[in-house]
Amino acid sequence: MSDKPATWKKTPLYLTVGDIREPKELMPRVEGMITCQICLMVLQEPQECDKCQNQFCKACVAEWLTRQRSFYKSKECPFRCRDFKQQRSHKFVRQMLAELKFDCPNAGLGCGKLLELTQFEGHERECMYEVERCTAYQHCKVERMRHEVLSHI
Numbered sequence: 001m002s003d004k005p006a007t008w009k010k011t012p013l014y015l016t017v018g019d020i021r022e023p024k025e026l027m028p029r030v031e032g033m034i035t036c037q038i039c040l041m042v043l044q045e046p047q048e049c050d051k052c053q054n055q056f057c058k059a060c061v062a063e064w065l066t067r068q069r070s071f072y073k074s075k076e077c078p079f080r081c082r083d084f085k086q087q088r089s090h091k092f093v094r095q096m097l098a099e100l101k102f103d104c105p106n107a108g109l110g111c112g113k114l115l116e117l118t119q120f121e122g123h124e125r126e127c128m129y130e131v132e133r134c135t136a137y138q139h140c141k142v143e144r145m146r147h148e149v150l151s152h153i
């Protein structure tokens, strides 16, 4: 996807089903189930409508509700269910999401690590291919991948 940010230093992560590496055999069947029906990215903190059971990211639902509050008297889900109540997505959906593995966002720079959704944040702090500045940047101006910054000192 070309409109995807180049780095992962943002929340949400903007992961699409095309970013899923494993398990491949699951992919064709789960695509519709693990995609947010608002942003069309892989679900993050999945919530569902208690009536139509469509899935949304928690942040996407919050934004949807804020925006529609000024137009409608009762809460509606993005699929127009009246009296919308959101609930945590079914266990099946959450389990499926937990099993998916994605490339490290620095795969293009050489990182070969596969990550589960919950591992992104932790890995960002230790990925040797993350671009960072030398701790003495004011004098040194070195800005490279972490393993190169560490070895240049």
Ligand SMILES: [Zn+2]
Pocket: 049, 050, 051, 052, 053, 054, 077, 078, 079, 080, 081
């Ligand atoms: Zn609904």
Ligand SMILES: [Zn+2]
Pocket: 036, 037, 038, 039, 040, 041, 043, 044, 056, 057, 060
């Ligand atoms: Zn979303």
Ligand SMILES: [Zn+2]
Pocket: 104, 105, 106, 107, 111, 112, 113, 123, 127, 128, 129, 130
């Ligand atoms: Zn990495």
Ligand SMILES: [Zn+2]
Pocket: 134, 135, 136, 137, 140, 141, 142, 152, 153
């Ligand atoms: Zn330096």
